[in-house]
Amino acid sequence: MSELTFLAQFWEGFHVTNIETNPTSIHFTLEPNSSGRCRCGQLTNSIHDSSWRNIQDATMLGRKVSLAVKTRRIVCPNCGVVTESIRWLEPFARITKRLQSYVEGLLPILPIKHISEVTGLHWHTIKQIDKARLAQQVKAPNWSRVKRLVMDEFALFKGHRYATVIADADTYQVLWIGVGRARQHIRPFFESLGEHCQQIEAVAMDMNTAFDLEVKQHCPQARIVYDLFHVVAKYGREVVDRVRVDQANQLKHDKQARRWVKRSRWVLLKNRDNLNTHQQGYLDELLSMNRDLMVVYLLGEQLKELWYCEDEEQAKNLWQCWWQQVIESGIKPLIAFAQRLKPYLHGITSSAIYRMNTCTLEGMNNKIKLIKRMAYGYRDIEYFFLKIKAAFPGKPR
Ligand SMILES: [Zn+2]
Incomplete structure (x- = not known):
């Protein structure tokens, strides 16, 4: 078998008429063997005209491969004048x-x-x-099976624009993504949900969003659930961080102690189970020396328990108990936080009935950030959204 015949196996229906090589690339000239094939399957010898196309192929022996391909337009008895069909090349492909x-x-x-x-x-x-x-x-959602939703917003690239993602709370399939976070921006989702709006039982979301009003309009029977992940993150920012900085500032005279408190952010916000023995020791010592940090730390842990109550009654009692301790603590950022949280209580106690897996929401949030970092630079929102949808195809129910 000659070298040229061997090479021609790569390009069915064509033969190599010229090869140019250099240390980094190989260039082949390819011409068609005989009759042309139409996409309908018809073979014909009737050639209308021909032209040359430059095509790139996979590397050979580490060298880039470019092709000059003579492609023809044929006269098909069924379809008329058409470009001939080539098995190894899509129409118009480069x-x-x-x-x-x-x-x-x-x-x-x-x-x-x-x-x-x-x-x-x-x-x-x-x-x-x-x-x-x-x-x-990416598969289209099976709307008839969707019963519980989770909605979240995230910043788009570095600007101040936002996007909203809506997922099935049971399978974590991403059902919809759109630019914006206002009511009119998420309306198209409910329009595509259509008659299935009536079957939605619960919707998990962050507080302070426009989402709940839009949900109430389209799915009046659905219970709103404020998810633990967002509330805990807010508690970290608005209470723990604030108290930690205030405490550090009071220690101006003692530089070492001040630095010690300032550096404690991580151990304070991290789940205790995720700390090693050394970090746990540091946390315990820090809390024992600092009454305010101790109080906000413990009340933060207690707050999380609201999401794990057996029923709404128990959740309401636990809230009363928590509220009492907050007021008695006299710690201003903590009291302010509790006052802001209070109007949303119904959305927290309802989580006792409609349990949503917060770990998955947190995981989803982190994964979107990662995809965003990787897709940054393309500035192609459509591509970015497709990547998110593909990353959450949904688990079996
Ligand atoms: Zn044809």
């Missing part, structure tokens, strides 16, 4: 199917920049391949 599947195989494991270095393809070309791949991968 790369072969072989290179495309190679890129598709790399996309789940390598960043676009690296794939671009390996294949020599422009990142934009690779991004388009990824978009097509993801669009095919």
Whole structure:
């Protein structure tokens, strides 16, 4: 078998008429063998005209491969004048199917920049391949089975624009994503949910959003649940951080003690179970020396228990008990936080009935941040949203 015949196996229906090589690349000229095939399957010898297309192929022996391909327009008895169909090349494509599947195989494991270095393809070309791949991968939701929702907002890139993500609380399939976080921005979701709005039992969300009003309009029977993850994060920012900084400032005279308190952010906000013995010791000592930090730490732990009550009655009693201790503590940021939280109490106690898995919401939030960091630079919102949907295909019920 001659070298040229061997090589022609890569490009069915074509033969190699010229090869140019240099240390980093190989260039092949390919011409068609015989009759042309229409996309309907018809073979014909009737050729209308021909032209040359420049195509990129997968690397060979570490060298980039470019092709000059003579493509023809044929006269098909069924379809008229059409471009002939080539098995290894999509119509209008600039790369072969072989290179495309190679890129598709790399996309789940390598960043676009690296794939671009390996294949020599422009990142934009690779991004388009990824978009097509993801669009095919993402399945439309089965609306009739959706009963509980979770809604969250996140900042889009570095600007002040926001996006809203809505997921199925039982499967964690992302059902919808849209730019904006106002009522009119999320309305299209409820419009696509249509008659299934009536079957929604509960919706988990952060406090202080426009979401609850829109939910009440479309799903008046649904209970609103304020999720633990957001409340705990808010408690960390508005109470623990505030008290820690206030305490550090009172220790101006004692530089070492001041630095010690200032550096305690991490151990205070982290779940105690996730600390090692050394960190737990540090936390215990810090709390024993500082009454206010001790109080906000313990009341923070107690606050979380509101989400794990057996029924709403128990949750309401626990709230009363918590509220009493907050008022008695006299710690201003803590009291202010509790006062802001109070109007949302109904959405917290309802979590005793409609339990939502907060760990998953937190995981989702973190994953979106990660995807955002990776997709930063493309500034392609459609691509970013597709990536999020593909990352949350939904677990079996
Ligand atoms: Zn045809």
